[in-house]
Amino acid sequence: MHVGEDWAQDLVGLDRAVEDVGEVLERRLVGIPxxxxxxxxxxxxxxxxxxxxxxxxxxxxxxxxxxxxxxxxxxxxxxxxxx
Structure with a gap:
């Protein structure tokens, strides 16, 4: 595996983590009056x-x-x- 491939995998993982955080925030904020x-x-x-x-x-x-x-x-x- 090349360093570039590792970097790409890390970015994909980070992207997924950010999406997960966004979804959690959205679910939490929807219920706030x-x-x-x-x-x-x-x-x-x-x-x-x-x-x-x-x-x-x-x-x-x-x-x-x-x-x-x-x-x-x-x-x-x-x-x-x-x-």
């Missing part, structure tokens, strides 16, 4: 708006803490923040 409320505005053509549920809004402090941490880290390390 953080979804959006859909607001049908009753217009023609149809128009809907989306709003976070109360459960989704409860994540705001967590997301703010992550943002604050990232901003502080970028300042400490000189890392660029890009959109």
């Amino acid at each position: 953080l979804s959006l409320d859909v607001i049908d505005l009753g217009t023609d053509p149809p128009h809907v708006e989306f709003a976070l549920t109360e459960e989704g809004r409860s994540l705001a402090p967590v997301l703010q803490a992550l943002y604050d941490w990232g901003t502080a880290r970028a300042e400490r390390t000189g890392a660029a923040i890009t959109a």
Whole structure:
């Protein structure tokens, strides 16, 4: 077996592992009630708006803490923040 063949097999294995992780995450996330409320505005053509549920809004402090941490880290390390 050549080194290249081993590398290819490793990549196939990694690809399968990533797929498995993705499937597990998808199954787990589907049941979380953080979804959006859909607001049908009753217009023609149809128009809907989306709003976070109360459960989704409860994540705001967590997301703010992550943002604050990232901003502080970028300042400490000189890392660029890009959109």
